[in-house]
Amino acid sequence: MYKEILERNIVLWAILALLLSSSVNWRLCTIERGKYLLGIFYNGYYQNSSDGIVYTDYLKTHGITHEFIKENI
């Protein structure tokens, strides 16, 4: 039974998910991405008229507030 389960993809997917979640600092990715988007699209008001990636959405979905920007970006 155990052997039957261990031979399945689900074990590999679980290992990959574990590796990704444990070894990747996703918060840092968010900070770096915030810097990048603000660096490219920043227009002084954290507003975006019609940019490709709407960073107002991005800021909202990642909890990037003015305070967050002050502290991290």
Added chain:
Amino acid sequence: MDTNTIYGVTKFYFNNVLNGVIPLWEPFISLGRPFYAIAICNLFNPVTQLVPLLKLAGINYANAFVVYMVVYFFIGCIGFYFLAKEVLKDRCLAYLAYLALMFSSLGASMFTQFTFLEIVVPAIWFFFFLLRFARKQTQGHFLGLSFTAMVLISSYLPFYFVTAFLCFLLVFILLYMKEAQKFCIDLYRFIIKHWRLSLFCFLGILLAASPLLAYKVLDASGDVVAPGRHCQYSSAQECYDRTMGRQGGMSYDEITRSGTLGERVDMQYLFGHLDKITYGSDSLFFLPLWIYILLGLSFFLRLKRLTVLLSAMALLIGLIALGNAAGLLGFLYRHIPFFAYFRNLFFLGAFLIPVVILLGLYQLQMLLSVEVRGGSAKKAIILGVIVLHALFFWFLKHFQGVPTVSYVTLGFSAAALCLYYSGFARFPSKIWAGIFAVLLLLQPAWILKTYALNAGEFAAILPSMHVTPVFSWERPLKAAVNKSRIYQFVHYEDFWYDMSMTDAPPQVGYPQSVTRWTFDLSEHTPDNILANYARYKIVLYDDLSPVGKPVKGPSPQLDVNYFDVNTLRLKTDFSKPQMLVYNDSYTTSWKAYLDGIPVELLRVNQAFKGVKVPAGEHTIEFAYHPPGGAWVYVAATAALFIFLLWTVFMLYWKV
């Protein structure tokens, strides 16, 4: 937006080639600098030669460049079809792989990051030939391998391919030890048996690498501020100091400061907000949703070595590309020196697209080969399909802005697979392939349509007409302005002046490949004084006065005989000896000739070229002869062309 830059460089190069000159110098910007981008813009590839051919056929450079990009992309897609056919051993699945790649972000991103295609297209063909060679050691496959290696080394910095290849090699050796041993033995025997061919291939690779090597020789001369890959320092002076001090490589912070995969690709945008994708979405990344669904459905499939190989490759490449956000790059940075020289790690993300597509379609192959015996097994599988789709639906609900078409794809996928496993519809395999193609294309077709609709706002006019450069005696004091949104990404002056072959204002921007003396001058001279001085290209000094007289136009005493980007020939008829100063940057590779005889070229006014001219009628020539000169470019182009023909000949007529 690297595509703009690559277009600018390509236009400049081929415009000059069609004028009969292989450009080695850019006299229009930064007070003159070496033509530096030659090793990263795929200029010697036989496919790129479409640009001048189409120009000769009457198409302007911008349209010719778009045709070339599209052709190159489809060459990559076709290569991927062959690669998938080799891996999956199934024509229909290979066709689906071709479609999935065609409708991934790899195609759409050619308008923003053509670099992805420069790296990935030859890599796809390389892996195809590698697989073919592993199965059958023919001269044609060996030549194919060599040719793709030549393209890889001459089209872009080979770091990204080498990294991806090493990831593959590591996992392959671990998983396929016996096959790896057999491959090494076969390769060794082949090289011994065909040593002449192997030697030619090695020479071909050296020739293809010669532009890159020539650039490194120029860099080593110390004449030019040529930072290894990028200049990510806190100040221009720091960049200069470290580059000229031969402090090779970059600090770990510099490499991971920007350009990582985590910075460019957002998990939210893999599934949501896809209606916001436009030309402005630099480094966009998406795969057909059905590929993710297939990966989700494969939870309970039997684990195979190929699944481990592809997923481990994707994992390794992804972790390296994430830079500082994952520990792997830090480890490599400390232990493998060449990792210190490259940033923009998100380029590695381009390799994830074909790898994940292959992985997804391999799961489809196994899903379709599941044997259903008996009614209860059938019901269990159908239930499993429905539950896994429901789980995926639940997963998608966690993302904001997921378009309706994604849910529609999910619904159709569940229906199609239930129908398949129920056995009610006994369609031939080609009909099923058609159904799967619809599932694969539904969502990305919608994304691409949205992309096209959103892209209009970035409309820009790029100089695209053929230019014969004309020597201007005076540089403009004000920079040209263009409000197009694309110029917010790449500095306007970085490529506008080269494309239009007109002079930029007399100023120096960031020290990227400017000469060391021009950089020094610009750092220590106020902008207005430099602009005022270098406004006029030619200044004359005589023995009586230390103040130069700028020449504002042609006269019987001084006129231009000939001008191209590498050469300036002047006709003089002075009544007394003069020091003639050409306000274009000095390097030791510039030479001067008086009436065809070499004379001493002086570095004058700190950064410029000067020659003593006697009284009477004379011809003065300034000519640029960098290491290797034009020969390396001719040799690389010719070698690639010959190897392409040779490969095709050996593959189709003499296998």
